[in-house]
Amino acid sequence: MKIGLLGTGFAIAHAGVYAARPDTEVVVFGRTPEKLAVFAEKFGFATTTDVEDIYRDPAVDLVDVCLPTALHREHILRALAADKHVLCELPIAPSVAEAEEICRAAEASDRQVFIDMFMRVHPAVQHLHATIADGALGGLKTLRSYRKAGPVWGPVTLGLEQLALEVMLSDLDYIVAALGLPASIQTAGVSAGPRRAAAETVLGYDGTLVEFTTSTLVPASYGVTHGFEAVFTDGVLQLHETPYDPAGPSMRLTEYTPAGQREIALAPADIYAAAIGHVLDCLATGAKDNLLTPRTATDTLRLALDIHQRLMGA
Known part of the structure; x- marks a missing residue:
């Protein structure tokens, strides 16, 4: 499965999980070449400073959003519009109004959206x-x-x-x-x-x-x-x-x-690995038993x- 990983901050924790799995290929988006170099050197991942490289790539199955919370809504919606599944770090959004918009978009899509409520x-x-x-x-x-x-x-x-x-x-x-x-x-x-x-x-x-x-x-x-x-x-x-x-x-x-x-x-348990494992298992099998839905994350928000x-x- 090819994953577009957005961010160079907490994304490092997700990167370590993906690097330990033989069933993933990752490209990392970030704005700072020096930070991207860490992902390339430590994990051997491809990198880009142009996020459109990820959204335009038909081989990318899952967009993993590890950007600041204020950007979550924008990139979840962009990923769905590009016909990609989404995993987004918590919290789902900075406001209930934005979270509800994400819920509606996810419920109207045939792609799955996961919010990393890892507990x-x-x-x-x-x-x-x-x-x-x-x-x-x-x-x-x-x-x-x-x-x-x-x-x-x-x-x-x-x-x-x-x-x-x-x-x-x-x-x-x-x-x-x-x-x-x-x-x-x-x-x-x-x-x-x-x-x-x-x-x-x-x-x-x-x-x-x-x-x-x-x-x-x-x-x-x-x-x-x-x-x-x-x-x-x-x-x-x-x-x-x-x-x-x-x-x-x-x-x-x-x-x-x-x-x-x-x-x-x-x-x-490594709960970050367990959460990502749940996401990848759902997508690999086509299962709909998503434990990390936007609707439940909105209630917690x-x-x-x-x-x-x-x-x-x-």
Whole structure:
């Protein structure tokens, strides 16, 4: 499958996934020759400074949009008009209005559009979703989710203004995937300058309470931790993972019931590779079981923007 990869920033993470697969050919678009040279030298990919080279190429099957969010709508629509499938980084768009336009275009097209809401293919999240759906532990009563992230990617700006859309979004998405949009939202945040902040959010559902902690206050040495504790009427499902630990990623999923506790064997997953694998599998088989549709991503965007406005005091 030939892929047109747009961007030279976060696109490097997607490039590494494609380079490890024998079934892809990639051409990278960027505006800066020096940045494109990294992709050519590290991965052996073809590059171009003219995005029309990608849209005009009939051999390109999939356009992977890793450009700034403000450009997502433009390039998703251009890719569909060029009769190409699309994978787009999150968030789907900067506004619900643009996201809805993308949804309408995708639903009117015979091409597939995927939004990289990668937590939906996380193995522990998929186990959580299955447990909620099949009622194996009874009804879900509370879900406590957390993500704490130190600046492991360098001096990035992840202050209060960025928390909802850049730190919380992917975790909010797996909550929306399981429960839909909440009936009520309460949130409060604290700031430690433009790069560091934390927030506590409570989402109210009929019969279920969701609490979400997010923080970028921790130092780089802390790394990144993510997890959840789902309390059901008949048991508890608990996840704790450290995906960027220097000793290697770790993930522990434990089930607690009146009969005792058991570890659920799941290997730590490269969720970026899993998401791209899902996209390529859907396209290779013609399957329509797209877990990453624009419509579901728009629901999550709606919630994230509501939380953002509350954090900003709007």
